[in-house]
Amino acid sequence: MRDKKMGLKGKKILITGGLGFIGSNLAHRCLKLGAKVTIYDNLDPNSGGNLYNIIDVKNDVEIRYHDILNFDRLTECIIDKDIVFNCAASTSHPYSMKEPWLNLDVNGRGVINLLEASRRFNPDARFVHIGTTTQIGKLHYQPADENHPEYPSDIYSANKSSSEKYALIYGVAHKLPVTVVRLPNVFGPRAAIHSSEFTFNNYFVGLALQGRDITIYGTGEQKRNVLYVDDAVEALIKTSLNDSTIGETYFAVADNHYSVADIAKLTAEHMGGKAKFIEWPSERKAIDIGDAIISNAKFKKAVSWEPKITLIEGLKLTKKYYEKILDKYF
Numbered sequence: 001m002r003d004k005k006m007g008l009k010g011k012k013i014l015i016t017g018g019l020g021f022i023g024s025n026l027a028h029r030c031l032k033l034g035a036k037v038t039i040y041d042n043l044d045p046n047s048g049g050n051l052y053n054i055i056d057v058k059n060d061v062e063i064r065y066h067d068i069l070n071f072d073r074l075t076e077c078i079i080d081k082d083i084v085f086n087c088a089a090s091t092s093h094p095y096s097m098k099e100p101w102l103n104l105d106v107n108g109r110g111v112i113n114l115l116e117a118s119r120r121f122n123p124d125a126r127f128v129h130i131g132t133t134t135q136i137g138k139l140h141y142q143p144a145d146e147n148h149p150e151y152p153s154d155i156y157s158a159n160k161s162s163s164e165k166y167a168l169i170y171g172v173a174h175k176l177p178v179t180v181v182r183l184p185n186v187f188g189p190r191a192a193i194h195s196s197e198f199t200f201n202n203y204f205v206g207l208a209l210q211g212r213d214i215t216i217y218g219t220g221e222q223k224r225n226v227l228y229v230d231d232a233v234e235a236l237i238k239t240s241l242n243d244s245t246i247g248e249t250y251f252a253v254a255d256n257h258y259s260v261a262d263i264a265k266l267t268a269e270h271m272g273g274k275a276k277f278i279e280w281p282s283e284r285k286a287i288d289i290g291d292a293i294i295s296n297a298k299f300k301k302a303v304s305w306e307p308k309i310t311l312i313e314g315l316k317l318t319k320k321y322y323e324k325i326l327d328k329y330f
């Protein structure tokens with residue numbers, strides 16, 4: 001049984017995808033809490049990883065520049081860890097529609113590799129897998145909860161849906177201490193803000209900070225759940241320290257929902273640029289999920305977690321992070 005009173009102090013932690021947005025913020029927080037952090041990341045050019053994300057802690061973490069498809073390398077890294085946070089993924093929804101094989105490899109086989117390495121060589125390691133709210137696709141009821149059926153509308157979300165099931169299967173069949181935390185649109189420092197291939201809200205941040213038009217497809221009325229990255233990180237850490245969450249799936253989402261148009265307008269107001277409505281590109285319209293109104297009730301109850309940072313506070317903190325180092329993200 002893991003010693004929860006100790007928190008993360010002295011714990012050996014593997015963060016796959018630790019050069020990416022969420023993984024690097026998680027690495028910073030784990031280091032602050034006294035953990036020994038190993039990052040495992042191949043800096044995939046089609047995902048949002050960035051070496052600059054760990055510039056200030058690069059001498060405090062061990063970094064392994066490998067692919068999660070490399071089972072032997074993964075095994076070497078997993079063998080002595082107390083906790084594995086799986087933040088590695090091929091994260092672009094549109095790219096998954098153009099290169100479905102690559103997405104399947106990383107988000108499917110890569111997760112099996114991690115689970116199988118854990119099962120064979122370190123079955124006691126706590127395993128926190130990140131899922132996505134987009135796994136459920138267009139909502140059948142609101143707010144959606146963890147019992148909502150999954151009808152993903154793009155290949156990335158479909159592969160995240162099946163890899164979540166892989167994790168849960170290993171939990172039941174092989175008794176791995178696994179939890180799945182599904183996140184919504186996360187925003188904040190260290191995100192890839194240069195390209196519309198990644199999350200729309202972080203792309204809005206990039207456009208705003210360059211003083212450019214923030215382009216909204218259609219009327220932008222669809223509602224989104226946006227969570228500040230520190231709250232997402234806190235959700236992942238609390239999960240890892242709470243054994244009652246083992247075998248469960250949760251939505252760790254924000255309390256409030258905003259329309260895409262309002263997110264654009266608030267981003268412009270607090271960062272720069274101006275909101276502009278444009279026609280839907282057909283390939284984007286085809287994978288849009290409409291409103292994403294989701295409940296965090298199950299997760300809040302399980303781990304006493306509360307999202308603390310509002311959208312506006314988060315935008316201000318995000319601006320502060322990027323404004324002097326914008327070139328590092330373009």
Ligand SMILES: NC(=O)c1ccc[n+]([C@@H]2O[C@H](COP(=O)([O-])OP(=O)(O)OC[C@H]3O[C@@H](n4cnc5c(N)ncnc54)[C@H](O)[C@@H]3O)[C@@H](O)[C@H]2O)c1
Nearest residue numbers: 017019020021022042043044047048049067068088089186
């Ligand atoms: N950002 C969001 O809004 C959001 C929302 C829901 C779920 N998620 C999930 O959270 C996790 C982290 O997402 P993120 O936003 O930090 O993405 P990101 O693209 O910033 O980071 C992903 C990292 O994974 C690495 N990676 C990709 N393929 C790899 C491979 N084959 N081997 C090793 N490393 C590899 C990349 O180099 C990158 O550093 C992912 O599982 C993603 O699906 C993110």
